[in-house]
Amino acid sequence: MHRRLTVRDLRAGNRARVLRALYFDQPRSRQELAGATGLSQASVSNVVAELIADGVVVEAGQVDSDGGRPRVLLRVDPAHAAVVGVDVGETHVLVEVFDLTLQRLAEATFPMEPDVHSVDDVARRVLEGLDRCLAASGVGDVLGVGIGVPGQVERGRVYAQTVGWHGVALEQLLRTGTDLPLFLDNGANTLGQAEVWFGAGRGTGDAVVALIGSGVGASVITGGVLYRGSSGGAGEWGHTTVALDGRPCRCGAHGCLEAYIGASAVVDRYRAVKSDVPAEQEAALAALVADGSRAARDVLAETARYAGLGIANLINLFNPSQVILGGWAGLLLGARILDDVRAQASRHALHRPFEQASITLCELGPESVALGAATLPVAEFLAAGGVRHRTPSPVV
Known part of the structure; x- marks a missing residue:
């Protein structure tokens, strides 16, 4: 009834x-x-x-x-309360404090080695960043802390196969240092919500926001609602297979899209054909994008070919009105190869769905995962009509 x-x-x-x-x-x-x-x-x-x-x-x-x-x-009223957004990325932990209308008040960044993610270290950095940013911003009343993480979130536990996390109790670890309400979600989902609220996807009912960083993921919005799957694991676009028995992926499988367009994979290909590539991943990718040599062009052309194939698969599966490419690596690469990505997508997508879908870059910049994470407590606040119901709950 x-x-x-x-x-x-x-x-x-x-x-x-x-x-x-x-x-x-x-x-x-x-x-x-x-x-x-x-x-x-x-x-x-x-x-x-x-x-x-x-x-x-x-x-x-x-x-x-x-x-x-x-x-x-x-x-x-922007000063009614503050919110915190955290990006647990693959090369850094970024903590930002915003007012209620999501204007940034303070931030702190902690670099991390790619593929090396001790959950204890991550929790320590998040809590340190939280203390530092709240002190710097001078805010007192905080609605909550939104946290974008790699992988799937279930009941406060994170499953991120590519960084060796299987059910790690991140929320429980954070509870040792804060009693603020916590909201955990996949980083691609938080990026997607930021773009749909404030960026390239504003007003869009059916879109896919594709994140390319060290890893690769996607946020699928259908009918204005995020599609999560049966347990919140939908959108693992990077682990769709694009080459049978292809290159090894960090997840343990072979031929995943991430093994061809993720920043780690692209930089490895660049290092294989070019000497004196910067050691730091973001600097290396920026050097590739700026490099006009034939070797660099070949690496970028291959990346565009696989990115276009992956986007065509998204278009054929979900029939979105927009595919929005973001993430720090996606924005760096997109500035150089977006036209080639569109051309490759047109080769592999069904004609009519491709005609109906625009392929664009995110508008909010490389830090929008943290901004999107901050929308999580705001979304609950709006849905409750400005009444706060959440209190910290025990983690099972």
Whole structure:
């Protein structure tokens, strides 16, 4: 049986509708919010009064109306609370503090060796970055800490085969140093949410946001909702097979897409044909992109060929309106080879779905995994109409 909605449920739903409409398009007047939400002006006025009383919404000046009194504009108060976003990447841990409207207040970066990920070291860096950034920003009230990680998250445990994590209790380790609400998700998913909220995918109902860093992943948005699969493991695009019995992948299989377009794989190919390549991975990839030699062009052409094949597979599987390429390596490579990637995708994708899909670069830059992670506590806050329900829970 369906539970009958109460007046309290309806009021909470109205708060969520108004707050979400204001958050993504502000400042707005009460009249504009009524039009955007479909609620009566009386309902909007009641909700806005509650949100102002709770300190979530503030007035933001006035705008002239046609023949009537000036309309008061409203906005979400950036200072109502802060949020934290963390990117547990394969070459660094990045911690950033944002205000409620996701303007950056402070950040701290901790370099890490690729493929060397002690979960204890990661937890220590996250907690150190959290302490450092909260002190630097001077914020007191924090909604929560969003954390983008490599691999799949189940009940606070992380399964990231490529870095040797199988059910590591990252959330439990972080609990030793903070009692703030924690939100863990795959880094490709947090990147995807950032781009759909604020970047190239804004307003898109069906898109795939593809992340290329040291590893490779994807966030699949269908009908405006992130597709997670049965246990949250969907989107492992990097471990789709593109060459039977092909190159060895870090996951232990052979022929994975990651073994051809992941930054580690591309840099290894470059080092095989070029001497004096920088030791640091990001510097090495930047050198490849800037290198005009025939050897470098061959490496980039092969990378474009496999990236285009992988994107064609995404187009054939999901029929998205957009494929958005991001991640620090994806943005570096995309600046040089995006046209070639599109051409290769057109060779392998079905004609009609390819015609309907744009292939573009992310707009939010290489640090958008952390920004996307910060949207996790904000999303819960908006869905609850600005009411906080979450308290730290024991990790099983």
